[in-house]
Amino acid sequence: MDYSNVYRQSLADPQAYWAQQAELIAWFKKPETILQQRPQGSHCWFADGELNSCYLALDWQIEQGRGDQVALYYDSPVSGVKQAISYRELLIKVARFAGALRKLGVDKGDRVVIYMPMVPEAAVAMLACARLGAVHSVVFGGFAANELAVRIDDAKPTLILTASCGIEMDKTIAYKPLVDKAIGLATHKPAHTLVLQRPMLQASMTPGQDLDWHEAQAGVEPAGCVPVRGADPLYILYTSGTTGQPKGIVRDNGGHAVALLYALRNVYGMRPGDVWWGASDIGWVVGHSFIVYGPLMGGCSAVFYEGKPIRTPDAGAYWRVIAEYGVNAMFCAPTAFRAVRKEDPEGALSRHYDLSSLKRLFVAGEKLDSSTHDWLAGLLRVPVMDHWWQTETGWPMTSAMMGWDNPSESRLGSTNKPIPGYDIRVLDGDGNELPAGESGNICVKLPMPPGVTWSIWNQPQRFAEAYLSLFPGYYHTGDGGYVDDDGYVFITGRTDDVINVSGHRLSTGEMEEVVSGHPAVAECAVIGVQDALKGQLPVGLVVLKSGEDIVAAALEAELVERVRDQVGALACFRRVLVVQRLPKTRSGKILRAILRKIAVGESYKTPSTIDDESILPEISSVMKQAGLV
Structure with a gap:
């Protein structure tokens, strides 16, 4: 057809x-x-x-x-x-x-x-x-x-x-x-x-x-x-x-x-x-x-x-289900697979199961970063469809x-x-x-x-x-x-996920794509914070993969260089904060609007959809220590 x-x-x-x-x-x-x-x-x-x-x-x-x-x-x-x-x-x-x-x-x-x-x-x-x-x-x-x-x-x-x-x-x-x-x-x-x-x-x-x-x-x-x-x-x-x-x-x-x-x-x-x-x-x-x-x-x-995808009983839970029931196609949020990858970076647990029934994997609900896509495609050897x-x-x-x-x-x-x-x-x-x-x-x-x-x-x-x-x-x-010349649609994020840096409107989603591609990063969120000179500046909140012990200053330097190389110096991406976890909804979406409000010191109402509200004071504490709040 x-x-x-x-x-x-x-x-x-x-x-x-x-x-x-x-x-x-x-x-x-x-x-x-x-x-x-x-x-x-x-x-x-x-x-x-x-x-x-x-x-x-x-x-x-x-x-x-x-x-x-x-x-x-x-x-x-x-x-x-x-x-x-x-x-x-x-x-x-x-x-x-x-x-x-x-x-x-x-x-x-x-x-x-x-x-x-x-x-x-x-x-x-x-x-x-x-x-x-x-x-x-x-x-x-x-x-x-x-x-x-x-x-x-x-x-x-x-x-x-x-x-x-x-x-x-x-x-x-x-x-x-x-x-x-x-x-x-x-x-x-x-x-x-x-x-x-x-x-x-x-x-x-x-x-x-x-x-x-x-x-x-x-x-x-x-x-x-x-x-x-x-x-x-x-x-x-x-x-x-x-x-x-x-x-x-x-x-x-x-x-x-x-x-x-x-x-x-x-x-x-x-x-x-x-x-x-x-x-x-x-x-x-x-x-x-x-x-x-x-x-x-x-x-x-x-x-x-x-x-859940992990600790039920381990990060091989999804692979077990696919094998046990002969799943032909699956739909999931990228967040779930990032959690699996964080616990099992090499995907070793997948090798315990026969996944030959799976013909294709669909993801939606949040941006599929290239790092997660490549990990899944290499692990499962099936089309991974965003x-x-x-x-x-x-x-x-x-x-x-x-x-x-x-x-x-x-x-x-x-x-x-x-x-x-x-x-x-x-x-x-x-x-x-x-x-x-x-x-x-x-x-x-x-x-x-x-x-x-x-x-x-x-x-x-x-x-x-x-x-x-x-x-x-x-x-x-x-x-x-935007839509490219061949009709492919590219979603860069909610329209309020665009920040204005010195008059340049930049997508935080594009920066997240670059940051998440670092081998030590399990997941991330990039938000805009207020700056007296440039209006807004991006800050990356990063969760490391299990077992990673990279020095925070070294990670920040590498990520700043990656964003400068792949997005451009005009992004003014200079700050990275390592956090233990990010606030999410129960369906796995990162609550970026709350992160933005915490960063600028605005009052906020804890969303009814949040998975664990105890994460919010953790994030606030990290931002205060970094001098952002």
């Missing part, structure tokens, strides 16, 4: 292109309206079609003869539990749980908050909501109570589904007290809380309010699939907003189903019966799209993993089309070419399109393809203001970068 021709066709006549893709979905009633303009300027696809996302993920797969095929491989090194759940077994669990939800008053259009760890029951809960036409909102397990309360008040759920605890490495985190506190803080009071009691911790239950997960299902009638319209919401997923108030990203049923099947087959190259591993959590968009819905709608077997997307899009915007005969080759530093349907342009601050090679705002010309959000829950105007108002006629991604 020729990329250039297909890409041009998708932009020249998007309705015809996506109508053809929609033919691959088992609709109850095929859509007559392919593309619909929304009042706030966005677009909705397949609005009047009728379908059910749970039916596509389970019932239809069984009808195609996949009942005995494994749907989910549950692997939990932190609890010592493994399960292989077939499509037929999963359908039985989902239909029964949907019946329990219905008995408790959940109906089509009602919201259900899911606050759970990575256990199969979490996937069952999501699919059961979809089966009823209810709208689920998964909140990452372990979020602080006040953050959960904000989401409860915004979504106004009929029920909350939770577990007694989650497990982080060797630490057990009690969920039920957090849920109880959140309900106490929230104005909206859900009717009940369903609690999955885990063996390692039994939660106390409040009679009348709290219900046992299993007891609630006793004697219920399994529920069938409720038809919903293509425009009806499937889920709400909250993402951070610039105002601090989270944005409830709404995903519809119709466009979502078409987009995920398209991505699974064409972008990731997966076919029915293949084994897929999305190494993430259901609390994030990757977990929604490519742990639960996408793989199941595509007839694959998906790995559902509860653990690609780019957002919570708002729900599926990739740029990638090689690995399901095609001649996918685009990788190009270091690039997340590859735009996927058909995404008309990616680079605009300057006034909205003028920039020529190839010039950096600016990465935007997508409307209409966006199916599967992309077209509203924020209860705040449609906020969607327009956040994404459509700055550059009319375009979706503003908030990322900066």
Whole structure:
């Protein structure tokens, strides 16, 4: 399949292109309206079609003869539990749980908050909501109570589904007290809380309010699939907003189903019966799209993993999973592999496992530096594909089309070419399109393809203001970068990750690429600090690989020289601080905005998504000792 021709066709006549893709979905009633303009300027696809996302993920797969095929491989090194759940077994669990939800008053259009760890029951809960036409909102397990309360008040759920605890490495985190506190803080009071009691911790239950997960299902009638319209919401997923108030990203049923099947087959190259591993959590968009819905709608077997890349029990955890389940393709954040490399720089643990099943590896979520790319490619001997997307899009915007005969080759530093349907342009601050090679705002010309959000829950105007108002006629991604002469997209970072040094606008992402290439560096972050003479100056925060004992002054001198050689003297990169660790979200993204605020002495609010807040005073102390604060 020729990329250039297909890409041009998708932009020249998007309705015809996506109508053809929609033919691959088992609709109850095929859509007559392919593309619909929304009042706030966005677009909705397949609005009047009728379908059910749970039916596509389970019932239809069984009808195609996949009942005995494994749907989910549950692997939990932190609890010592493994399960292989077939499509037929999963359908039985989902239909029964949907019946329990219905008995408790959940109906089509009602919201259900899911606050759970990575256990199969979490996937069952999501699919059961979809089966009823209810709208689920998964909140990452372990979020602080006040953050959960904000989401409860915004979504106004009929029920909350939770577990007694989650497990982080060797630490057990009690969920039920957090849920109880959140309900106490929230104005909206859900009717009940369903609690999955885990063996390692039994939660106390409040009679009348709290219900046992299993007891609630006793004697219920399994529920069938409720038809919903293509425009009806499937889920709400909250993402951070610039105002601090989270944005409830709404995903519809119709466009979502078409987009995920398209991505699974064409972008990731997966076919029915293949084994897929999305190494993430259901609390994030990757977990929604490519742990639960996408793989199941595509007839694959998906790995559902509860653990970390290291110390579960060692840095060979990921290699074990690939070998044990015969994983054909994997999706992960670069951060995870940098952690593996830090613990096992030579990749020696990978040689303990047969990794021959793995055909390709995809990374996203954060910039893939060339050092990590080369390490992975050399270790695994498979294509390592960087690609780019957002919570708002729900599926990739740029990638090689690995399901095609001649996918685009990788190009270091690039997340590859735009996927058909995404008309990616680079605009300057006034909205003028920039020529190839010039950096600016990465935007997508409307209409966006199916599967992309077209509203924020209860705040449609906020969607327009956040994404459509700055550059009319375009979706503003908030990322900066450029497109080269061959159409490859280069993301240099969020537009607020650009610093101004003596009037030169420089990407900290480019400097991070150079710093991370040093053989002693495991990971890094480059931030801008205030300077009376030059406006801003870059400072590198560096974490060393295990076993490295290079003198800090020598490392700084070598890194300064590398940046001078590869970026230029105008970068004025002169300071390097060695730190033990960097603050990250639970999904592995480095919290650069917080680092910038610490560096300039601004007050900050600890992000609700932070993995370990004790890192922040460590960083502050290092910066104070260096005289930056």
